[in-house]
Each structure stands twice: as C-alpha cells, then as structure tokens.
Amino acid sequence: MTTGEPLIVLDAVNKWFGPLHVLDDVSLSVGRGEVVVVIGPSGSGKSTLCRTINRLEPINSGTITFDGQPLPAEGKPLAKLRSEVGMVFQSFNLFAHKTILENVTLGPIKVRKEKPTAARERGLALLDRVGIANQADKFPAQLSGGQQQRAAIARALAMQPKAMLFDEPTSALDPEMVGEVLDVMTSLARDGMTMVVVTHEMGFARHAANRVIFMADGQLVEDAPPAEFFANPRSERARDFLSKILTH
Amino acid sequence: MNVLIDKFDVFAGGFWLTLQICILAAIGALILGAIVAVLRISPVPPLRAVGTAYVNVFRNMPLTVVMFFAAFGLPALGSNADFLRIPVIDSLFTRLGTDLPYFRFALIALVLYTAAFVCEALRSGVNAVPAGQAEAARSLGLTFGQNLRHVVLPQSWQASVVPLGSVIIAMIKNSALAGFFGVVGDLSATADQLTGAEGYAFIPVAIGISIGYLIMTVPLGALLDRIEKRQAVAR
Numbered sequence: 001m002t003t004g005e006p007l008i009v010l011d012a013v014n015k016w017f018g019p020l021h022v023l024d025d026v027s028l029s030v031g032r033g034e035v036v037v038v039i040g041p042s043g044s045g046k047s048t049l050c051r052t053i054n055r056l057e058p059i060n061s062g063t064i065t066f067d068g069q070p071l072p073a074e075g076k077p078l079a080k081l082r083s084e085v086g087m088v089f090q091s092f093n094l095f096a097h098k099t100i101l102e103n104v105t106l107g108p109i110k111v112r113k114e115k116p117t118a119a120r121e122r123g124l125a126l127l128d129r130v131g132i133a134n135q136a137d138k139f140p141a142q143l144s145g146g147q148q149q150r151a152a153i154a155r156a157l158a159m160q161p162k163a164m165l166f167d168e169p170t171s172a173l174d175p176e177m178v179g180e181v182l183d184v185m186t187s188l189a190r191d192g193m194t195m196v197v198v199t200h201e202m203g204f205a206r207h208a209a210n211r212v213i214f215m216a217d218g219q220l221v222e223d224a225p226p227a228e229f230f231a232n233p234r235s236e237r238a239r240d241f242l243s244k245i246l247t248h
Numbered sequence: 249m250n251v252l253i254d255k256f257d258v259f260a261g262g263f264w265l266t267l268q269i270c271i272l273a274a275i276g277a278l279i280l281g282a283i284v285a286v287l288r289i290s291p292v293p294p295l296r297a298v299g300t301a302y303v304n305v306f307r308n309m310p311l312t313v314v315m316f317f318a319a320f321g322l323p324a325l326g327s328n329a330d331f332l333r334i335p336v337i338d339s340l341f342t343r344l345g346t347d348l349p350y351f352r353f354a355l356i357a358l359v360l361y362t363a364a365f366v367c368e369a370l371r372s373g374v375n376a377v378p379a380g381q382a383e384a385a386r387s388l389g390l391t392f393g394q395n396l397r398h399v400v401l402p403q404s405w406q407a408s409v410v411p412l413g414s415v416i417i418a419m420i421k422n423s424a425l426a427g428f429f430g431v432v433g434d435l436s437a438t439a440d441q442l443t444g445a446e447g448y449a450f451i452p453v454a455i456g457i458s459i460g461y462l463i464m465t466v467p468l469g470a471l472l473d474r475i476e477k478r479q480a481v482a483r
Binding site for chain 2: 054056074076079080081082083084085086087089091093094095096097106107110111152155156159
C-alpha cells in the first residue's frame with residue numbers, strides 16, 4: 001500500500017499547554033494510502049497530535065512535513081495546505097447558518113474558485129456517496145448526529161484532499177449511529193485515502209487500519225499492525241489500556 | 249405647560265437637529281466600530297494592539313473630555329473638520345456644510361466615543377459563535393477574511409444586535425452634550441434657550457425635551473425587543 005516517500009512526517013514534535021507536556025518528542029510517518037489509527041487514554045495527546053498536522057495547534061519544537069513541504073507558519077500558504085488536508089471533528093462543526101449542500105460547496109467555491117453549478121453537482125454526488133443526498137437542502141440542526149457527521153465528511157472530501165484527519169468522529173454519536181459513520185470511513189480507507197483517525201472504535205482499528213499507534217502521557221508508546229497490537233501489546237500501558245476497554 | 253404648544257416649533261427644530269446628529273453619528277460609529285472590531289480579532293498582533301489601544305482610550309475617557317478635545321483640540325491643530333462637508337449628504341443634513349464647525353466637531357467626538365462600544369458589542373457577538381465554526385472554516389482553507397465574511401459574522405449578528413441597540417440608545421442620550429459644545433439649537437440647547445433667554449419655567453421645558461428624546465429611544469427599544477423575540481422563536 002505504501003509507495004514512495006511518506007505523505008505526513010512528524011519529527012521530534014514537542015508541545016506544551018502551559019506546564020503540561022502534551023506531545024513529548026513524537027516522531028511518526030504516514031505513507032500515501034495508509035490508514036493510521038491513534039488510540040490511547042483521554043488526555044494522552046492523541047487529539048492534539050491529529051490537530052497539529054493541519055496546524056490547528058501550533059507546535060513548540062520539531063518539524064512537521066506534509067507532501068515533502070514543511071508546514072507553513074501563517075497566511076495564504078497555510079490556508080492552501082489546510083485545503084489539501086480534510087478534517088472531521090468530534091462535534092461535526094457544520095456551518096449552522098448554511099444548508100448541508102452549502103456546507104459542502106463553500107470550500108470549493110470560495111477556496112478553489114470552482115463554478116457554483118459544478119461545485120453543486122459534485123457536492124450532490126458526494127452527499128449521495130455518504131448516503132444523505134435527500135438532506136441536501138436542510139440545515140445541520142435538522143439532521144441526526146450520524147447524518148451531520150457524514151455531511152461533515154462530504155464537506156472535507158469536496159476539497160479533494162490528499163489526506164483526511166478524523167478527530168474522534170464517532171465519540172459524540174448515539175450508539176446506533178456509529179455504524180453508518182464508520183461504514184463511510186471504511187469505504188474511504190478501501191479507496192486508498194490516506195487517513196489519520198483518532199478513535200475509541202477498536203473494531204474499526206482492527207479491520208480498517210494498516211497501523212495502530214498507542215499514545216500515553218504525550219508519548220508515542222507503540223506503533224504496530226492492528227493484529228499484532230491487539231494480540232501482543234508490548235508495553236505495560238497498552239496492556240493495561242486494552243484490558244480496561246475490552247473487558248466489557 | 250403652555251410652552252409646549254407656544255414653542256412647539258422650537259422643540260421640533262431641536263428634535264430634528266438632534267435626530268440628524270444621531271443618524272450621522274450612528275452610521276459613523278457602526279462603520280468605525282466594525283473596523284476596530286476586525287482589528288481586535290485579527291490574527292496579526294500589531295493590528296490587534298491598535299484595536300485594543302483604541303478601545304482602551306475611547307471607552308475609558310469621559311465623553312465630555314472627548315468633546316473638549318474635538319471642540320478645542322481640532323481648531324488648535326488648524327482643522328475645521330471640513331472633510332465632513334460631504335457634497336450630496338450636506339444638502340440633507342445642512343449643518344454638515346455650515347461655516348461654523350461645532351456640529352462637525354460634536355459629530356466626530358460622538359463617533360469616536362461610540363465606536364469603542366460598538367466594537368465591543370460586535371466582538372461579544374463574534375465570541376458567541378462556537379470556536380468550532382471558525383476552526384472548521386480554517387480547516388477547509390478559508391482565509392481570515394473569508395472566514396469572517398462567510399462563517400463568523402453572519403452568525404455573530406444575532407448575538408450582537410441587542411447589545412448594539414443599547415449602545416445606540418446610549419449614544420442618542422449622549423448626544424445631549426453637543427448643545428454645550430457650541431451646537432446651537434439641538435434638543436438640549438433648546439432647554440437652555442427657553443429657560444435662560446426667554447424665561448420659561450424649567451420643569452415644563454424639561455418635560456418637552458424628555459418627550460423629544462423618548463420619541464427617538466423608545467421605538468428603537470421596542471424594535472430591539474421584537475428582533476430578540478423573533479430570534480428566540482427561530483431558535
């Protein structure tokens with residue numbers, strides 16, 4: 001699956017929130033087409049890790065490279081980089097004052113300067129792909145959580161990103177809606193999208209991930225294929241974490 | 249109470265002049281306040297500093313002092329504020345174009361002072377928009393300006409409109425100071441003229457003046473209440 005140079009490279013990344021060392025010397029590389037799932041206890045820095053990749057969180061030291069280029073600091077170059085990295089949030093963050101279709105077409109029209117008719121056509125196709133084409137003219141608040149999250153995935157895909165970041169995409173959903181979102185993500189993974197997924201869904205990690213990263217206390221503790229990680233976690237922290245979440 | 253009927257034209261003239269000051273000052277303060285608000289939330293630290301300094305100066309200085317600076321400071325600097333003699337507009341608001349500059353000075357003071365409060369009302373609206381909205385816009389690659397225009401400001405408007413209305417109501421009442429800084433014939437100067445120069449009893453005159461201000465402020469307050477109710481229903 002992995003070809004050529006990696007798409008995302010983090011090298012010795014450190015970040016502090018005040019005295020709290022949230023990312024402690026983290027190094028990681030993600031190949032093109034690779035699906036990396038990040039798991040770990042809450043407060044371990046996994047969301048922060050995900051958010052540093054499109055610089056929603058600036059880092060204190062180290063380097064992050066995307067597609068061969070170091071992340072730009074500010075301004076237009078940073079906006080361009082962000083347009084190439086799709087992001088899906090735990091709380092959906094759909095634009096509350098715009099319809100679902102407008103949510104999906106805003107980026108292509110304003111950032112990519114696509115023609116509105118072409119953007120709408122592609123937007124509808126994407127909504128169809130995630131199974132909510134019939135909700136196109138509704139507002140976010142009129143949709144269920146699962147539908148909103150699928151719309152958010154369509155919004156990110158509309159930018160035709162080189163990679164997708166998922167920051168706990170199913171954590172705010174009712175249990176019966178988790179499946180529909182994971183289905184969309186699984187099909188994306190199968191189509192060869194490069195994905196970094198922070199999640200607590202161990203089933204998704206098992207069947208869709210190429211690698212599982214386990215984080216604790218800001219450190220990257222383990223990095224292994226899912227079968228190996230779930231069968232034989234090497235560290236005490238990972239064994240402890242898995243025993244807690246897999247006993248129920 | 250005969251003064252209200254006998255001198256109705258004086259009251260009406262004062263009302264019209266005060267209304268003119270308020271309309272012009274409200275427009276000016278909304279524009280300047282919006283500019284200062286954009287500075288204060290911009291990602292560029294020096295621009296933020298300029299915006300913050302502006303608000304700190306004009307929000308914390310008494311309006312009377314700002315009026316003093318405008319009425320005595322500007323002439324000392326050799327300015328008659330002639331840039332406010334704007335062609336078409338000065339034919340409707342005739343005092344803008346007169347040789348006596350005090351209407352223009354009062355207007356400048358009122359705009360500078362009120363803009364600081366307008367800025368803070370707009371900013372409180374921006375802060376009421378959940379951070380995730382701006383974050384999602386940034387993650388799509390929208391620039392700061394696009395983010396404000398398409399995502400943040402359309403949603404902040406709802407939360408700004410009521411505090412903004414209070415600021416404008418306060419501004420209407422503050423405009424009463426203009427009469428003490430050389431503006432002849434506005435609503436508050438009317439009181440001075442009728443009681444001082446013409447010897448009418450103070451209380452009936454004060455009642456007349458109050459009615460004049462209430463005609464401007466009460467409907468504005470009622471309008472705000474309606475907007476607020478409509479929003480509550482929409483939610």
